[in-house]
Amino acid sequence: MTEHATRARPWTVPLIVWHDGAGDHTSDDSREAQRHVFAGVRLILLGVTAVLQVSLGFGSLLTYPHHPAARYSLAASVLVTLVCAIRVVRRKPLPTPVVVGGVVTMLTASAVATAVLPPHAHFGPTHWLWGQVGWSLLLLLLDRVPALLAALAAHVVLGVGQWLLAGAPDRAEIGNAGVVVLSVTSLQLGALVMTRFMLRNAAQAVEVAAERERAATRAALAEQWDQDLRAGFAGQLGATLPLLADLADGVLDPRADDTRQRCALAATQLRRLFAENDDVPDPLVHEVTACVHVAERRGVAVSLAVSGAPVPVPTDVRRELTGPLAEALSAARERARVSLLRTGGEVRVAVVADAGVEVGTTRGRVEVECGTYGRHTRMEARWRTS
Numbered sequence: 233m234t235e236h237a238t239r240a241r242p243w244t245v246p247l248i249v250w251h252d253g254a255g256d257h258t259s260d261d262s263r264e265a266q267r268h269v270f271a272g273v274r275l276i277l278l279g280v281t282a283v284l285q286v287s288l289g290f291g292s293l294l295t296y297p298h299h300p301a302a303r304y305s306l307a308a309s310v311l312v313t314l315v316c317a318i319r320v321v322r323r324k325p326l327p328t329p330v331v332v333g334g335v336v337t338m339l340t341a342s343a344v345a346t347a348v349l350p351p352h353a354h355f356g357p358t359h360w361l362w363g364q365v366g367w368s369l370l371l372l373l374l375d376r377v378p379a380l381l382a383a384l385a386a387h388v389v390l391g392v393g394q395w396l397l398a399g400a401p402d403r404a405e406i407g408n409a410g411v412v413v414l415s416v417t418s419l420q421l422g423a424l425v426m427t428r429f430m431l432r433n434a435a436q437a438v439e440v441a442a443e444r445e446r447a448a449t450r451a452a453l454a455e456q457w458d459q460d461l462r463a464g465f466a467g468q469l470g471a472t473l474p475l476l477a478d479l480a481d482g483v484l485d486p487r488a489d490d491t492r493q494r495c496a497l498a499a500t501q502l503r504r505l506f507a508e509n510d511d512v513p514d515p516l517v518h519e520v521t522a523c524v525h526v527a528e529r530r531g532v533a534v535s536l537a538v539s540g541a542p543v544p545v546p547t548d549v550r551r552e553l554t555g556p557l558a559e560a561l562s563a564a565r566e567r568a569r570v571s572l573l574r575t576g577g578e579v580r581v582a583v584v585a586d587a588g589v590e591v592g593t594t595r596g597r598v599e600v601e602c603g604t605y606g607r608h609t610r611m612e613a614r615w616r617t618s
Contacts, residue, residue, distance in 0.1 A: 265434035270375050271323035273427050277371040278320045281313050284364045299348035305341035312337050316371055334372045335383055338365050346394045354395040355412040362391050366420040472498040497562035500526045504554055514542045519554050520572055527561040540574030552598035553581045553613045560611045563587035582612040
């Protein structure tokens with residue numbers, strides 16, 4: 233009999249590798265949370281902009297004398313707000329053409345309205361559009377922070393530059409301009425900071441929820457794996473568990489021939505089960521050899537013949553092929569002959585033993601033929617590969 237070298241390893245259990253796109257799922261949830269934050273903040277900014285246009289814009293035009301160009305600037309700013317409102321009230325992001333056109337329109341309207349101001353009227357009640365432009369820029373560029381900061385800086389530089397070019401301001405005007413610029417700009421930047429804070433909290437909340445979901449999924453998988461493992465052990469151990477129970481309860485007599493044969497079958501099944509988890513190049517030959525070794529330890533003379541090149545055989549098929557072999561060898565008394573034949577179309581495992589037992593007929597995908605001839609049993613298990 234040929235010995236087959238193996239790299240045996242301890243009894244192992246199946247390894248579960250869980251991957252369901254959790255990273256992509258979390259990323260999608262984070263983006264969805266950001267869209268909700270932007271949509272909610274834009275609704276607030278839309279209201280602020282509309283209120284400022286009505287209270288400051290129309291109020292200033294009705295209260296103070298203005299150049300006709302100021303009315304066109306107000307009309308342009310109102311038009312930008314209305315165009316944004318069409319998307320904002322539907323909680324949809326603003327398209328890039330709307331954003332670019334709105335920014336250019338608001339900066340141009342601010343420059344025109346500032347250019348036609350009366351002398352010494354900068355940063356006062358008549359200069360209403362200067363403060364309102366920043367809120368419109370927030371509405372347009374809320375999700376584009378670098379562009380928003382650049383637009384706000386350009387707006388401040390343009391307004392201050394036009395103010396300085398209009399004439400030399402005195403101390404009172406400089407102090408008033410500084411207060412207005414700092415107060416309005418800090419308030420608008422504060423709104424931007426609060427928005428980023430809300431976005432960070434939303435992302436953290438999504439991550440916490442995703443981690444809880446992953447933990448629940450891992451717990452469910454571990455529980456299912458444990459149940460499958462227990463069921464698999466119970467099924468693969470075959471006759472071992474009932475045999476041990478009967479022996480422990482005193483139902484069986486260890487000296488009886490039938491009990492000894494059941495013990496031999498259980499030992500063969502266990503040895504084959506352990507061999508199933510060894511890392512070897514030819515698992516089927518390894519499992520057949522394991523069954524043969526158990527019979528040889530009982531004093532049975534077994535000859536093993538293997539022919540044909542190795543072919544991949546699924547684990548469940550190997551169990552069905554070696555199951556009848558284990559039954560026949562466990563019943564053998566003195567001699568047995570085992571043969572393993574592998575061709576391009578089928579795999580056969582056959583045994584002739586002085587057993588005189590009936591093994592069975594057909595098991596799943598494996599065809600089993602068995603016949604008894606006096607005190608001898610011939611069994612053949614066949615699996616067609618195609």
